[in-house]
Amino acid sequence: MKLQSLLSAGFFGRQYHPDMILSVNTISSPFRGTQIVYALGEDVCNAPDVRPLSLGDLIGKGVHVWSYLWPLVPSCLSFLDFHAESRALSFREASFISFLGQLWKSDWSASRDATPYDVTFEAAEEREDAGEGATNPRTYYRSHCATMGMSDEHSSNGGVTFSLLQKAVFWPLYLSSRTISAFDFSVLRPTPRFLNAIAATHPSSGGGKDRIEDGIVNVDEGAGYVSNALRANDGVVPLFSQWHPCDCENTLCRHYNHGEGILDSPEKTPHDTPPEAGVWHVHELQDAHHLSVVPIWVGSGRQKAFWRDLGQWLRAIDSARVDDVIAAFEA
Structure with a gap:
């Protein structure tokens, strides 16, 4: 997305255009930040400062x-x-x-030019305000959003859990997943805009922004689906941050709710109709963690199903672009 924004701004010269990027496909990307960085030590009020001895x-x-x-x-x-x-x-x-x-006091780790600050909610909003994340009408966008099975009330997938072997190998992700789910958003300063949106959609928030600034708003009581998306996560990134840059009301997006997910039913894929450019196609990978698909290849059936589906999506994009070129010549 950064590259496309630079192309749109003419950073490399006017001979280059954002249409040069045909598709953007992401897996568990922290478009809008992640609360895990605060749990690890980023200052909740003065980022990019880091809490001592965290x-x-x-x-x-x-x-x-x-x-x-x-x-x-x-x-x-x-x-x-x-x-x-x-x-x-x-x-x-x-x-x-x-x-x-x-x-x-590190000039590197406590600076804005470091990964921990890049994945704060504050940095994500700065990118959005600068126009980074805007869709290009001739580019195809697709995001794959992983959510882990959890047995608590914040689970978005029916409480399905992973095997003991998986938990033994990937236990840090299960620990961080619990940390993300239990994070107290009310301590963040400045208050992220997505919290204001949640408060505005729930009548008990009592005054929207002021209640959030007072640290009173309970995220779990506001805006059902979005509230759950703040808690559901893949062990590193919350679900809502994996969707796409910007709020849904400020971008074009389609959120798919499959009876059977991509990882479980590769034959049932939504590619019967030509893909739509300039729109984020958001797909949830249920019962998956941050490392389920990449970068470790284990050759599981679910992993093969993901890459098979992605290949079908890319072929559909190629076919749609060929049809556009033919139509342009005929016109």
Whole structure:
């Protein structure tokens, strides 16, 4: 989406156009941020500041230590290269005093030019305000939104749970999923716009924005479907953030509710009619976590069904574009 916004703005020159991107297909993308970054340590009121001695702070310090000593790391560990030279973080470019200063307060991990800040709700709204995320009328958009089976009241998939083997292998995702589901949105400052929208749709919110600013609004009481989408998640990203950039009322989107999901019934796919360009086609991957489809290939039937369905979607796009070109020449 960033690339398409740059093309639309003529960043690379007027000879390049957003039509050069035929389709955008996403899997569990945090378009609108994720609350897990706050649970890990991002300051809920002063992002991109990081809370001292939080898990995120300790990870940042660990990266600084590793980067400082990188020239001494054996070549067999080259896959752990954090490219310290790009920020002059190793002992060859930075003094020991500078290194200690970075451990005290990092110019990197506590900056806006870092992934943790990029996935805050505040950063997502800044991107939307800048026009990033707007759809192009000749590009086809599709998002795949994973939700994990949970046995609590916030589950959006009937309480279906994963096997003990899956939980043993992917237990960090199950732990983070619980953390995301239980997150207290009322502590966030500035208040994300999507919370204002929820309050506005529920009569008990008593005054909309003011009630949210007071930290009184209970997310679980507002706007049913959207409220559940704040809690349902894939272990990393909440469901609503995986849909698409911007609120539904500010973009074009179609949310599909299949009796049988893509992962379970590859033969029953919604490609009988030509795909529609300029519209987000939102599909939920039920009972799936952040790593169910990519990047680990396990060859399961559900994983094969996903890629088979995606291939059918891309072929449908190619066919639709060929039809458009033929129609243009005939005209």
